[in-house]
Amino acid sequence: MIRNELLARQRTIVASLIFLLIGTLIVGMGIGSSSVSYDRIIPTLLGHGSFKDEFVLFSVRLPRMIVTMLSGMALALSGSILQAVTRNDLADPGIVGINSGAGVAVAVFFLYVPVDAVSFAYMLPLVGFAGGFLAAVLIYLFAYSKTEGLQPLKLVLTGTGFSMALSGLMIIVISSTDRQKFDFIAKWLAGNIWGTDWPYIYALLPWLILLVPFVLYKSNVLNLLSLSEHVTVGIGVRMQRERLLLMIAAVALASSAVSVTGGIAFIGLMAPHIAKSLVGPRHQLYVPISLLLGSWLLIVADLIGHNIAGPDGIPAGVIAALIGAPYFAYLLLKK
Template identity: 75%
Template sequence: MTTTGWITKYRLLLAGLGVLLLATLLAGMGIGSASVSYSRILPTLFGHGSFKDDFVLFSVRLPRMLVTVLGGMALALSGSVLQAVTRNDLADPALVGINAGAGVAVAVFFLFVPVEAASFAYMLPAVGFAGGLAAAVLIYLLSYSREQGIQPIRLVLTGVGCSLALNGTMIVIISSTDQRKFDFIANWLAGSIWGTDWPYIGALLPWLVLLIPYILYKSNALNLLALGEPVTVGLGVPVQRERLLLLLAAVALASAAVSVTGSISFVGLMAPHIARSLVGPRHQLYVPVSVLTGGWLLLVADLIGHNVGDAGGIPAGVVVALIGAPYFVYLLLRK
């Protein structure tokens, strides 16, 4: 295929994913316990809806779906970076312990730090970043070998162990709290989308606006890091500095996402794999595809979980895990 043909095909793929995401958003606006006629969705979005339609779309469904899409995008981008930096196709923010570290920080903040409701949503991503960064540093140190550097399988196993330990710590922390706070943390652990209001969009969106362009700018560095340290050093790339900066970006994205969406696993694992299977391993190409795929995956999972079962539905994290866990086992066996 010629270069021009490949570029056209790639643009059509991005456009198709964008249309699929928008179509899923529109479909989700009409699904739920409070029905909104599909013929009324567009008039309502343009300010010509009834009070009921306005309330359902703008106060209930639209902010929840946008938070879900942004969270899925952040997790997918974080997973893309982690898999390149660690040269490990199994790397995922949840599997390497970043989600759990952010969760412990959010739990402590929620339970013990008095804060005004107006600033609560905006402080959560920063708190989650501090916890996720602490967990990432701990896991990095435990899995690092002076002779061999970072060993991919050891990193995953260490991350899984630390994640379990941190989740256990969170349960101990909340065991003596009142029922309302206990239910909140328990839902967070299950991956239930809880940041379902407009301030949470404002808290999460700046992280993506800043870090998506930065990671695309660093695509060449990611391509080289994925090839291995000897190649990267031989080409004059400052490996340690690039790795540190990119790891910080991945931790920030994952921590910001899970602080408002709950503990979501496997999106950061599956989306990059799907993207690479579609467009290949070059980060300039597959990072945008991964971002769109991650947003769509989490949105679909939340729509399925939110509209089946009892009134509370099934947490999006559980729906994603039902798909992602078998996929993770498949990758383990294949690798």
């Protein structure tokens, strides 16, 4: 039974984060080389802007920010699932190798599969999911022990090793390609948000529409999976089946996100942790907060990177790593 005061606190935090997210989106529309003056944002959204304002807002700024927002949600939710399923507070789709698996699949698809631009946008999440799922299966098999079950520390170490190996494989794959394609993959590796058009939004949105309600529905199962294996089995949870379903959901969320935003890590680590510190470890309470925090963190990282340096800026993945790596080290020392 969740206390009424805790529910009220969660609703207050959710409402505050929604206002913060909206405020950040408005700020993002009005800054940068391609922007709309703040007094023209509302008229333009209502269809009363000039051609230039409508082009900048609907073709440049909004698609990029919506892709970033949805990707942040997907990464945060994936991290929340992984931390519960693996009972490891350091689990993150970037740290445990899922992002790298998706990246290798996307790189091979981009370099060697001829496909038109529209189909490319919709097929990317599927290709990323295939690569991420294969990586997750291999990591799980190497980290699992018949006598001790899934070992949290071994999972992080195995995932880190796979991530480095897959990054090396990607460098080998792209080393013989032409300069233009090499530059694209290099920016992808750094977490440069590149899928900044409406088709990428339409390709990413169905995954969230399907999987966010599914994960919220499984909140009680996630609460139980966070306990020890003996307790979970004793309560009657079909642990292997639930783990598999939720792992597939986590891989799908992370892979669909990184397929359009590049290799971004630490968002799936930070957002769940901050959410838990605000309302506690129950998934019913902290997952909605984690979703909003993931969106906000990635949008802020992209806005900072996009506006502080040069015409191309700094990839959002680099900014997220600058924030997330010290946080990861802090959690590692604390745990």
